[in-house]
Amino acid sequence: MSPPIELTSVPSWAVAPSVPPADLTGTTFSVFAFGDAAEQVVDAWVGALAPSPVAVHHPSGTGAADLDADLATARVGWRAMLVGPLVEVLTLRAHALAKGLADDEIVVATTSTSLRPVRCVHCAADTVTTAGIGETTTCVCCGLELLVYHHVSRLQGVFLGFQVDAERWEGPT
Amino acid sequence: MSDRIRLVVTAIDDDVPGIRTLTLAAADGRVLPDFTPGSHVVLECDGPANAYSLTGDGTMPTTYSVSVLEVPAGAGGSRWVHGLAVGDPVIALPPRSMFAPILQGSRHVLVAGGIGITPILSHLRSAVRWGREVELLYAYRDGRGAHLDEVKELAGDRARFFTDRTSFAESLAATLADQPIGAHLYTCGPAGFMDAVVETATALGWPPSRIHLEHFGVEALDPGEPFQAVLADGRVLDVPSGVSLLEALEGAGLDVPQLCRQGVCGECRVTVRSGVPLHRDLFLSAEAKAANDSLMCCVSRAEGDRLEIDL
Known part of the structure; x- marks a missing residue:
């Protein structure tokens, strides 16, 4: 049983697709967009922020290199706005936080939350799964059956997964 | 309640008109508790206790130093400080921090107004000692600038000084418009x-x-407007205009923890069972205020005519 999601480390946008408005409190902006479904959001954000210039990136990889390039010259007032499927935005948000960006400098929109990344605490591999919070999935690496726990690591950008029946002793009796 | 520290005044500096710098050492000569830059101590004055920023860098202090602006019309704390003599005993509560430097910050922009230089000086000393990137803007009234020489010596050309509003406002805007993304801003001064x-x-x-x-x-x-406070045991207290909830509670014989009696220290927080508080303190965060489930009873009142509290 999971507690109410707002009492956990799982952001609401990681549970259901969610598109917040553009952050009008910033002065300069970069948008990192993943996938076709993000284009509608990009257009809405760019329109809302006009006439402020917005750098729009469509990263082919994780977007970390694009973010680092913008970050190198960014001044306080800059906002990073991420939009795309959950796995991509969680990964790039983790990178942005690790680089010292604050939560109130990052806007995250999800176009899809059907796939989530789960880190196996036993072998440290990540499994991308359709299993929801409180359900189980098989670790792609060690094969253990993992419970998808109601915790998202901010700096790892993954859900926590651990062996669902770890407390059951199955050794020699 | 924290253990009190027995201090004694070891030096007094009255060089800047209206501002007194006290140096305090432990009465038994021991090293004093370390503190985070930007911390303050609560001194037990005559009347309500007052909080004063420590100007040192906080590492292995053998003395605490505070600089206090005399406020003739104030509650009395500053007048009490200005009446002290070398050798007088002073009781303090251990340092507390609500203004710590963010150590991950790539750069620290310090902005002081008047006697607000005191916690900023503590930040500056710490930044210089540990090699953090820092710059300081200090605005003060001509002839009333405390700690000017120390700031100049510590910060060199990283400090800029202002005695007129226009040039300060222009420099502040130019400085804040061009800071790397990891920068943090710290400010202290009049509201x-x-x-x-x-x-x-x-x-x-x-x-x-x-x-x-x-x-x-x-x-x-x-x-403030009068209201009624309903206690856990069902008693109803009248809190007239001009009387604080804390005073009303004390009048009813309740022993409420309190120190500063001015909405700063956080001691007198009271749980609210029903009714909407009118928050007037500087202690609770915006989230805590919005939750409306507690209030600082020394300054805050009721939005309506009744407040039910858990006391």
Whole structure:
């Protein structure tokens, strides 16, 4: 049983697709967009922020290199706005936080939350799964059956997964 | 309640008109508790206790130093400090921090107004000692600038000094418009001064998480509307205009923990069972205020005519 999601480390946008408005409190902006479904959001954000210039990136990889390039010259007032499927935005948000960006400098929109990344605490591999919070999935690496726990690591950008029946002793009796 | 520290006044500096710098050492000569830069101590004055920022860097201190602006019309704390002599005993509570430097910050912009230089000087000393990148803007009234020589010696050309509002406002805006993304802003000064700094920063896109304030003074609050406080045992207390909830509770014989009696220290927090508080303190965060489930009873009152509290 999971507690109410707002009492956990799982952001609401990681549970259901969610598109917040553009952050009008910033002065300069970069948008990192993943996938076709993000284009509608990009257009809405760019329109809302006009006439402020917005750098729009469509990263082919994780977007970390694009973010680092913008970050190198960014001044306080800059906002990073991420939009795309959950796995991509969680990964790039983790990178942005690790680089010292604050939560109130990052806007995250999800176009899809059907796939989530789960880190196996036993072998440290990540499994991308359709299993929801409180359900189980098989670790792609060690094969253990993992419970998808109601915790998202901010700096790892993954859900926590651990062996669902770890407390059951199955050794020699 | 924390253990009190017995101090004794070892030096007094009255060089700047209206500002007294006290050096305090432990009465038994021991090293004093370390503190985080930007901390304050609560001194037990005659009347309500008062909080004063420590100006040292906080590492292995053998003395605590505070600088106090005399406020003739204040509650009496500053007048008491200005009446002390070398050798007088002073009782303090251990240092407390509500204005710590963000150590991950790539750069630290310090902005002081008047006697607000005191916690900022502590930040500056620490930044210089540990090699953090720092710059300081210090606005003060001509002839009333405390710690000017120390600031100049510590910061060199990283400090800029202002005695007129226009050049300060221009330099502040130019400075805040061009800071690397990891920078943090720290400001202390009169409420109107800090409001202006926050307004400038916000207009330039600074997010709240990069702006840090130390409130040292409380503007005079209006006497407020009368209301009734309902206690856990069902008693109903009248809180007339001009009387604080804390005073009403004390009048009813309740022993409420309290220190500063001006909405700063956080001691007198009371749980609210029903009714909406009118928050007037500087202690609770915006979230805590919005939750409306507690209030600082020394300054805060009721939005309506009744407040049910858990006491």
